[in-house]
Amino acid sequence: xxxxxxxxxxxxxxxxxxxxxxxxxxxxxxxxxxxxxxxxxxxxxxxxxxxxxxxxxxxxxxxxxxxxxxxxxxxxxxxxxxxxxxxxxxxxxxxxxxxxxxxxxxxxxxxxxxxxxxxxxxxxxxxxxxx
Amino acid sequence: xxxxxxxxxxxxxxxxxxxxxxxxxxxxxxxxxxxxxxxxxxxxxxxxxxxxxxxxxxxxxxxxxxxxxxxxxxxxxxxxxxxxxxxxxxxxxxxxxxxxxxxxxxxxxxxxxxxxxxxxxxxxxxxxxxxxxxxxxxxxxxxxxxxxxxxxxxxxxxxxxxxxxxxxxxxxxxxxxxxxxxxxxxxxxxxxxxxxxxxxxxxxxxxxxxxxxxxxxxxxxxxxxxxxxxxxxxxxxxxxxxxxxxxxxxxxxxxxxxxxxxxxxxxxxxxxxxxxxx
Numbered sequence: 001x002x003x004x005x006x007x008x009x010x011x012x013x014x015x016x017x018x019x020x021x022x023x024x025x026x027x028x029x030x031x032x033x034x035x036x037x038x039x040x041x042x043x044x045x046x047x048x049x050x051x052x053x054x055x056x057x058x059x060x061x062x063x064x065x066x067x068x069x070x071x072x073x074x075x076x077x078x079x080x081x082x083x084x085x086x087x088x089x090x091x092x093x094x095x096x097x098x099x100x101x102x103x104x105x106x107x108x109x110x111x112x113x114x115x116x117x118x119x120x121x122x123x124x125x126x127x128x129x130x131x
Numbered sequence: 132x133x134x135x136x137x138x139x140x141x142x143x144x145x146x147x148x149x150x151x152x153x154x155x156x157x158x159x160x161x162x163x164x165x166x167x168x169x170x171x172x173x174x175x176x177x178x179x180x181x182x183x184x185x186x187x188x189x190x191x192x193x194x195x196x197x198x199x200x201x202x203x204x205x206x207x208x209x210x211x212x213x214x215x216x217x218x219x220x221x222x223x224x225x226x227x228x229x230x231x232x233x234x235x236x237x238x239x240x241x242x243x244x245x246x247x248x249x250x251x252x253x254x255x256x257x258x259x260x261x262x263x264x265x266x267x268x269x270x271x272x273x274x275x276x277x278x279x280x281x282x283x284x285x286x287x288x289x290x291x292x293x294x295x296x297x298x299x300x301x302x303x304x305x306x307x308x309x310x311x312x313x314x315x316x317x318x319x320x321x322x323x324x325x326x327x328x329x330x331x332x333x334x335x336x337x338x339x340x341x342x343x344x345x346x347x348x349x350x351x352x353x354x355x356x357x358x359x360x361x362x363x364x365x366x367x368x369x370x371x372x373x374x375x376x377x378x379x380x381x382x383x384x385x386x387x388x389x390x391x392x393x394x395x396x397x398x399x400x401x402x403x404x405x406x407x408x409x
Binding site for chain 2: 011012014015016018019020022023025026029030033034036037040041044045046047048049051052053054055056057058059061062063076077078080081084085087088089090091092094095098107109110113114116117120121123124125
């Protein structure tokens with residue numbers, strides 16, 4: 001009985017940390033998007049938009065490396081894209097955290113499941129899939 | 132149209148989409164895509180890229196609250212995420228080879244289906260019968276706090292639920308939406324989870340599923356900062372306000388009115404797809 005109670009308490013802690021992690025990730029990345037958005041608008045407000053046809057070759061920030069390079073130039077659109085990247089990594093960080101917490105709980109089946117999900121996402125990080 | 136005007140219009144549209152999407156349970160993604168494509172003439176590939184980013188923002192934001200309350204079943208969520216992430220990546224890859232007209236048609240049908248699902252009265256199928264070997268093996272049976280009492284539940288038909296999630300993930304990756312309606316079917320009707328657990332767990336899974344396809348979209352250049360920025364800020368803000376209002380108001384009438392609007396948008400998407408003008 002004492003054992004199960006301890007386990008529940010553990011699960012409870014994990015839930016609270018997971019929730020905090022998700023919220024922090026969303027708040028931080030959306031603040032970056034907002035900041036980048038303001039810079040982008042200040043510099044580009046009069047430019048004419050054209051999104052009628054999908055032109056992937058015009059995309060400046062379509063890889064993680066190009067986003068990092070762009071952020072160093074302080075261009076608004078690069079900062080927005082960096083915020084978007086942080087947002088994408090928020091749920092992924094959640095998986096990494098869950099994986100470690102299952103490791104502490106010695107629930108190896110779910111450690112394996114976490115590794116499988118991260119593996120699938122790593123495959124999607126391979127830019128070649130996109131073309 | 133100038134960048135400033137475009138940003139403002141999209142921002143207002145996204146605020147509305149997020150607000151209504153959270154009030155009705157449809158989600159912001161399914162509304163922002165028709166707004167961008169039909170209303171502003173944005174190519175559907177860009178609309179999908181922006182929408183998927185907003186799905187990550189809203190689902191992670193609301194999942195944070197649910198997880199803390201202890202209603203979300205993290206094991207079920209992670210187990211099914213294997214299916215949804217594989218599906219999402221496949222869907223995102225297929226999307227590039229698919230003619231935008233076909234994407235619009237599929238989108239329209241899913242939109243109609245989701246709108247009808249929000250109107251249907253939910254029947255609780257939850258069960259205490261823990262005879263499923265797979266559910267026991269994967270430790271999926273669980274409990275959640277309901278008005279101070281701990282409710283236990285058992286999971287049925289794990290393989291069926293897993294397959295349905297594969298399908299839900301594929302559509303999510305293909306169309307840039309959370310596909311919550313399909314996820315809830317898989318968990319409510321097939322796996323027989325209680326509502327509270329299925330809706331919160333579906334929300335929990337959406338972030339990872341959307342992240343998997345968002346990475347593919349990002350590499351393909353479908354996520355344009357100029358569109359993604361007002362869409363994700365607007366949808367997230369609207370959804371946050373919506374979830375606060377939701378607690379205080381009855382939404383039955385609103386759901387019915389909104390379903391009609393959404394079905395109208397869906398028919399227009401289908402018409403544009405069929406006539407080859409998407």
